[in-house]
Structure formats: C-alpha cells, structure tokens
Amino acid sequence: MQKVEQQGNLLPKLNTVNAIAGAVLFCCPWVLSYDGLVLASINAWIGGLALMVAAVAAATDLWPKLNLVCLSIGVWIFAAPWLLNFSNKVDPATSHFATGVIVMLVSLVCLGGRWITMKPSKEPRP
Template identity: 30%
Template sequence: MLHKLRKVDARSVLDIYNLLLAAVLFGAPWFFVHASRTADLDLRLSSAAIIILSLAAIIAFSAWEEWINLALGLWLVASPWLLGFAHTRAMHFSIGIGVAIAFLAALELWLRYEAAEREAISSAETQKR
C-alpha cells in the first residue's frame, strides 16, 4: 500500500494549502463567525468535503479531485447569496477562502496539464531521434 503513495512534490503542496484553508474554514463558525445556522452548516460541510478531497489528492492524485475542489471553491463564493447569508462576516470567510481554494485547485490542474504536455513533447522528440 505504501509503495502506491506518491512522493510529496511542489504540486502536492497546493493540496496541503487547500487542506489548511479548509481547516480554517471548518473552525470559522466556532471562532470567528457567528452567523446563521445555514451559514454554519454550509461552511462546515463545504470545508469537510474539501478536507477529504485534499487528503485524497495528497495520497493519490486524480484530476477529478481537483475539479471538485474547484467547484467547491466557486460554491463558497456564490453560497452567501444563494443561501441568504450575504453581508455577514461568514460571507467574507466564505468568499475569501473560496477564491483561494478555487485558485489553488485551478493552479494545480494547470500545472498537471503543463507537465503532461511537456512530457508528451519530450517523448515525441525522443522518438524522432
């Protein structure tokens, strides 16, 4: 089982950042934000999902994990208006951390895509020789 775990590299550090941001978001209703029950539930459920996906991505990367993290980050940006807790401190946490999580997920997807493209070009050039 351990031989299947990938080494921690620069790209997996982004998953660790997502994990830390989700942990802050998970604790926000207790420590910083005293908003509605809906806001508390949204922040806790969204952060729990991001924590699970980030841990899964650290253990074994798969692109779908990053796509879901990207969607969850965008959900956190839109949820204050969709769930009715706009203009609260919970909104600021939701939007700020949602933007950061979406950015990190998009960055990791782009880095993986670029690495795959570079590898494909390199192998094509090697085969020509």
C-alpha cells in the same frame, strides 16, 4: 525540463493549502461566532470537511480529477453567501469569500500544473 519536474513535486504541497483552507473554514463558525446563522454554519462545516477530504485525496494523487472537485467546492463556497442568503452578514460572508478565492486559485494552479507535467502522447493527431 527540470522546472517542470520541480513543479510536479510542488502540486501536493499546494493541495495542502486547500486542506488548511478547509480546516479554517470548518472552524470559522466557532471562532467568528456565527450567531443565529444556521445555514452559514452548516455550509462552513460541510464545505470545510468536503474540501479537507478532497484536498488530502488530491495531494495523494488517488484520482487525477480531484483538483476539479476542489475547484467545484471552491466555487460553491464562494457563491454560497448569495445562494444561501447570508451575504449581508460580514463574518460568514468574508470567511466564505476568502476561502473560496484561495481554493479556486490553488485548484487552478494545480490543474495547470497537471497539464504542464503531462507527457505528450506518441500517437500523431489527425
């Protein structure tokens, strides 16, 4: 039982990883110089900002479903190079792929941790 309680305390720290990944993605257009790639830059800024806000809110446990929001943002960030047609550009595609994979993995671990730490209901199942 103690390991489950310790894992419950770990979840806000994992959401911090998502917030940092969002901040890194937000800065990538300037750091990696997305020259002339307007859609990739706008997607990185909006996706990074949305991820930072959702991850910070998930870390504070405002709403239990925020990890699903983070997971959805991670899926979008991962798929964006194909959907917005910049998958042939190495720097933006790599930054989006890496961020998307990190966010999806962390969000899935957080969702699994929520299910593990949930208290069972006292009502019998039919």
